[in-house]
Amino acid sequence: MSERYEHLSIERKWQKIWDDAHCFEAKNDFTLPKYYALIEFPFPSGAGLHVGHPRSNTALDIISRKRRMEGYNVLFPIGYDSFGLPTENYAIKTGEHPAKVTAKNIQVFHDQLKMLGFSFDYSRELYTSDPEYYRWTQWIFIKLFEHGLAYKAELPINFCTSCKVGLANEEVIDGTCERCGAPVVRMVRSQWMLKITEYADRLIDDLDKVDFIDRVKTSQKNWIGRSTGAEVNFKIDGYDEGLKIYTTRPDTIFGATYMVVAPEHPIVKALAARISNIDAVHEYQQMAARKSDFERSELAKDKTGIPLEGIYAINPATGNQIPIWISDYVLMGYGTGAIMAVPAHDTRDYEFAKTMGLPIIEVVAGGNIEEEAFTDCASGILVNSGFLNGMQVEDAKKAMIDWLEKSGIGRRKTNFKLRDWLFSRQRYWGEPIPLVYCEHCGWVPIPEDQLPLRLPDVDDFKPAEDGSSALARATDWIHTTCPECGRPAEREIDTMPNWAGSSWYYMRYCDPHNDKCLADRKALDYWLPVDWYNGGMEHTTLHLLYSRFWHKFLYDIGVVGCPEPYMKRTSHGMILAEDGRKMSKSFNNVINPDDLVEEYGADTVRAYEMFIGAFDQTIPWSTAGVKGCRRFMERVWRLQDMLIEGDGIRKEMAAAVHGCIKKVSDDFERMKFNTAIAAMMSLVNDFYSKGSVTREELRTLLILMNPVAPHITEEMNELIGYDAPIYASKWPICDESALVKDEMEIAIQVNGKVRAKMNVPVGMEQDALRELVLANPEIIPWIEGKNVVKFIAIRNIVNVVVK
RNA sequence: GCAAAUGUGGUGGAACGGCAUACACAGCGGACUUAAAAUCCGCCGGCGAAAGCUUGGGGGUUCAAAUCCCCCCAUUUGCACCA
Numbered sequence: 001m002s003e004r005y006e007h008l009s010i011e012r013k014w015q016k017i018w019d020d021a022h023c024f025e026a027k028n029d030f031t032l033p034k035y036y037a038l039i040e041f042p043f044p045s046g047a048g049l050h051v052g053h054p055r056s057n058t059a060l061d062i063i064s065r066k067r068r069m070e071g072y073n074v075l076f077p078i079g080y081d082s083f084g085l086p087t088e089n090y091a092i093k094t095g096e097h098p099a100k101v102t103a104k105n106i107q108v109f110h111d112q113l114k115m116l117g118f119s120f121d122y123s124r125e126l127y128t129s130d131p132e133y134y135r136w137t138q139w140i141f142i143k144l145f146e147h148g149l150a151y152k153a154e155l156p157i158n159f160c161t162s163c164k165v166g167l168a169n170e171e172v173i174d175g176t177c178e179r180c181g182a183p184v185v186r187m188v189r190s191q192w193m194l195k196i197t198e199y200a201d202r203l204i205d206d207l208d209k210v211d212f213i214d215r216v217k218t219s220q221k222n223w224i225g226r227s228t229g230a231e232v233n234f235k236i237d238g239y240d241e242g243l244k245i246y247t248t249r250p251d252t253i254f255g256a257t258y259m260v261v262a263p264e265h266p267i268v269k270a271l272a273a274r275i276s277n278i279d280a281v282h283e284y285q286q287m288a289a290r291k292s293d294f295e296r297s298e299l300a301k302d303k304t305g306i307p308l309e310g311i312y313a314i315n316p317a318t319g320n321q322i323p324i325w326i327s328d329y330v331l332m333g334y335g336t337g338a339i340m341a342v343p344a345h346d347t348r349d350y351e352f353a354k355t356m357g358l359p360i361i362e363v364v365a366g367g368n369i370e371e372e373a374f375t376d377c378a379s380g381i382l383v384n385s386g387f388l389n390g391m392q393v394e395d396a397k398k399a400m401i402d403w404l405e406k407s408g409i410g411r412r413k414t415n416f417k418l419r420d421w422l423f424s425r426q427r428y429w430g431e432p433i434p435l436v437y438c439e440h441c442g443w444v445p446i447p448e449d450q451l452p453l454r455l456p457d458v459d460d461f462k463p464a465e466d467g468s469s470a471l472a473r474a475t476d477w478i479h480t481t482c483p484e485c486g487r488p489a490e491r492e493i494d495t496m497p498n499w500a501g502s503s504w505y506y507m508r509y510c511d512p513h514n515d516k517c518l519a520d521r522k523a524l525d526y527w528l529p530v531d532w533y534n535g536g537m538e539h540t541t542l543h544l545l546y547s548r549f550w551h552k553f554l555y556d557i558g559v560v561g562c563p564e565p566y567m568k569r570t571s572h573g574m575i576l577a578e579d580g581r582k583m584s585k586s587f588n589n590v591i592n593p594d595d596l597v598e599e600y601g602a603d604t605v606r607a608y609e610m611f612i613g614a615f616d617q618t619i620p621w622s623t624a625g626v627k628g629c630r631r632f633m634e635r636v637w638r639l640q641d642m643l644i645e646g647d648g649i650r651k652e653m654a655a656a657v658h659g660c661i662k663k664v665s666d667d668f669e670r671m672k673f674n675t676a677i678a679a680m681m682s683l684v685n686d687f688y689s690k691g692s693v694t695r696e697e698l699r700t701l702l703i704l705m706n707p708v709a710p711h712i713t714e715e716m717n718e719l720i721g722y723d724a725p726i727y728a729s730k731w732p733i734c735d736e737s738a739l740v741k742d743e744m745e746i747a748i749q750v751n752g753k754v755r756a757k758m759n760v761p762v763g764m765e766q767d768a769l770r771e772l773v774l775a776n777p778e779i780i781p782w783i784e785g786k787n788v789v790k791f792i793a794i795r796n797i798v799n800v801v802v803k
Numbered sequence: 804g805c806a807a808a809u810g811u812g813g814u815g816g817a818a819c820g821g822c823a824u825a826c827a828c829a830g831c832g833g834a835c836u837u838a839a840a841a842u843c844c845g846c847c848g849g850c851g852a853a854a855g856c857u858u859g860g861g862g863g864u865u866c867a868a869a870u871c872c873c874c875c876c877a878u879u880u881g882c883a884c885c886a
Binding site: 214215218219222223225227229245246247248249260303328329330331333334335338339340341342346347348349351415416417537538541611612613614616617618619620622624625627628629631632634638674675677678679680681682685688745746747748749751752754757789790791792794795796797799800801 | 804806807808809814815816817818819821822825826827828829841842843865866867879880881882884885886
């Protein structure tokens with residue numbers, strides 16, 4: 001009889017063996033076939049590892065372990081995204097230095113990850129708040145600055161009233177702060193911006209070069225929001241500049257019955273003298289200014305606005321005078337801040353026209369504009385539109401743009417929703433921006449040999465009341481000299497956002513200890529691009545877009561040799577609590593990985609998280625399910641007691657064993673971990689039915705199972721007498737010939753319904769099979785007296801169609 | 804409002820257009836035990852008297868649909884006047 005399955009001692013034993021053998025460290029031999037597997041590195045929060053982390057980690061740990069057994073030189077690194085607000089907020093509350101808090105949290109994470117048995121290359125562990133790391137984050141920023149991609153702009157920013165920090169548009173959720181939920185107000189500040197918009201086209205087009213799951217590609221495209229249309233200048237009497245608008249529907253210009261400008265539009269000021277109701281207009285502007293962007297969109301249902309009385313625009317297609325309105329449903333930040341309104345074919349314009357009693361002219365036939373705007377581009381035919389009449393929408397768009405360009409009124413134009421990346425944070429716990437301001441020379445980068453520009457030590461990490469970072473109080477640090485002219489200068493006191501360090505960490509892993517450059521070019525050329533990147537769905541817009549942007553920039557300046565950082569991107573689903581809600585301290589429903597590993601073992605936890613359901617779906621936790629996986633481990637453990645004499649795979653078990661090899665190998669690649677584990681459970685059930693197992697049969701199972709449950713499988717491998725550890729073994733190969741049987745069961749359908757089953761020899765001729773099937777006594781009653789019109793035999797299904 | 808994803812037993816979920824419910828969980832029965840736990844073995848979707856019907860609902864394509872197409876409903880997520 002075997003001893004009890006003592007998961008704690010077994011897991012500790014093997015973790016030590018792996019450590020001592022350094023067996024999961026990537027080799028710097030660039031002649032070997034390589035595989036780079038990457039998981040999103042965690043933010044080391046004080047709460048420790050969440051049960052969501054092992055889901056992503058185990059998935060790529062499985063891939064990494066399998067790849068090593070397949071002979072690849074695998075890089076599967078780990079690090080910590082260690083700058084960030086939560087740590088700073090904790091430091092503010094407790095007075096403990098964020099660097100100390102971070103070091104403690106990293107230690108906890110590190111220990112927890114080891115405890116779960118992930119085969120990370122710990123020799124390459126890094127963290128973004130390490131000066132030796134952020135030295136290169138700063139270096140990249142300087143390069144961006146030197147290439148004109150970082151610039152300062154006076155901008156109204158989103159300012160969180162509670163965190164006292166500026167937020168990117170993307171971090172504002174429903175008018176509140178993404179992190180703390182406090183209201184966000186607008187405040188004008190001088191901010192560092194990165195010109196991500198310059199890369200908008202390539203960020204969309206190059207998605208064709210990579211293998212991202214569709215959902216991710218779609219979200220990238222939607223976020224960038226490319227639209228094509230035309231920029232058109234509408235003439236205004238006595239005002240040479242005219243009014244420039246952007247439209248995606250140039251085909252509908254004949255139906256433009258009025259125009260609308262954003263409340264902040266400069267034309268109001270420029271033509272104020274001629275606007276007869278200018279006082280009312282000013283009043284409207286002030287009212288709009290008081291609303292945040294969020295409120296402006298919230299109040300969408302009741303459209304407001306007033307006409308600019310006394311001025312008119314000329315519709316370039318019809319030559320008619322049309323009124324100009326001012327309304328906050330038009331945003332200054334998109335396009336030109338002005339639109340031509342075609343109420344018949346745009347729902348917002350339709351609503352506005354109905355409310356204000358403005359004319360609605362149908363120019364695309366096919367809908368019912370008495371009822372609603374007709375916006376369908378596929379089926380409409382142009383009417384009331386001069387030379388466009390009778391055309392399809394798409395043809396009319398082209399014809400109109402040609403006409404606009406020929407007559408000098410407008411031009412083809414592509415627009416993006418994507419805006420430049422607000423890169424400044426008024427925070428202490430981030431990378432200092434390595435620039436100084438000199439009265440004489442302007443903004444000047446710090447010389448590269450002076451990097452890293454370290455964060456100065458301060459006692460109080462709280463931002464100043466005016467919203468500046470705690471660095472504003474580090475006056476000794478701020479006052480410096482200009483690297484160019486030597487005169488007194490001041491350092492930038494804004495820091496970088498969290499996204500900075502995570503935008504290039506996958507490069508640093510290739511050569512993490514390099515102190516000459518961010519990574520050696522040879523190492524980058526060898527390891528990049530990342531072969532498989534997995535992470536949360538919540539990072540598929542921002543983080544992924546930002547890091548692709550930085551990568552493309554570094555590609556352009558010759559730092560890396562490939563245009564995209566990640567070849568393949570997948571995303572895992574979230575794990576909810578057992579009650580179906582998010583796991584949260586406030587619901588008191590958090591499951592702690594430490595307790596699980598203690599009670600059931602790392603192997604069980606890993607197996608459960610992979611067995612729980614489809615990898616990309618959101619799934620609630622189930623403690624009963626964990627117990628089921630533990631039971632599976634015990635069943636595997638007891639296979640030792642069923643060992644019989646003789647080696648090799650028995651003939652009668654060959655199909656089951658090789659079928660399992662095939663299924664598990666394929667399913668791991670497709671991230672169908674749940675069905676891979678199901679297949680292994682079935683094989684174990686087969687051994688139990690048989691009541692016996694040979695050494696080689698068992699070893700095959702152990703290897704297949706090893707990526708999921710690495711400790712128990714190594715232990716058993718040793719117990720049944722194999723010297724070579726599994727991590728140094730070869731991945732088994734399915735012998736297809738073992739799967740071939742001489743006989744198979746077929747299901748016989750009559751008119752699509754299963755009426756009988758029978759065994760037939762494999763590879764029968766169609767005619768012989770037909771004869772056999774039609775003679776089947778169970779089938780005869782169903783076909784008697786009828787004509788067999790068709791006989792279809794595919795795989796193990798036969799369908800007899802009778803009439 | 805727009806977009807995407809999802810919808811299959813009591814539960815988590817399987818199913819290259821080809822026998823719907825694999826594998827688990829829970830439940831039930833048996834063996835073992837003084838007993839319980841553990842373990843092992845077996846049973847286990849619903850409705851219907853039956854023929855049959857049944858993958859959110861309704862249509863369609865096909866010899867054959869959970870799967871493909873159209874319409875609708877529900878849930879979740881993301882976005883929200885993007886011209």
